[in-house]
Amino acid sequence: RKLFFDTHALVCLLEENGFTAQQSEVIVSALVKIMNTNLDMIYKDMVTKVQQEIALQQVMSHIGGVKKDMIILEKSEFSALRSENEKIKLELQQIKKQVMDEITKVRADNKLNLNLEKSRVKELVS
Numbered sequence: 001r002k003l004f005f006d007t008h009a010l011v012c013l014l015e016e017n018g019f020t021a022q023q024s025e026v027i028v029s030a031l032v033k034i035m036n037t038n039l040d041m042i043y044k045d046m047v048t049k050v051q052q053e054i055a056l057q058q059v060m061s062h063i064g065g066v067k068k069d070m071i072i073l074e075k076s077e078f079s080a081l082r083s084e085n086e087k088i089k090l091e092l093q094q095i096k097k098q099v100m101d102e103i104t105k106v107r108a109d110n111k112l113n114l115n116l117e118k119s120r121v122k123e124l125v126s
Helices: 007-016 021-045 049-125
Strands: none
């Protein structure tokens, strides 16, 4: 870090405009201190290219980790949905079986009732 500032030229300019040599040197000294302080503050906020690349690599690493986590979650969510789907299919098959059993019972009851009615009608006729 270098300050490209011609202090002697500024001292001469101030002296030409009515300041004493001592006043001019004090003013220039104060300006140099102020500029150095400002530059220090600016440089504190700045990062080097290496630091920036390291930060970028860290961010990319975090992004990669998040992507992996998302893929894992997506797969586990998919597995959960698949297992839930299988459970629902099994329940549906059980319900279907129960309905078919009920239909079979109703048919058997109707046939039995019909046969009984036929028998009663035949008895009445005979």
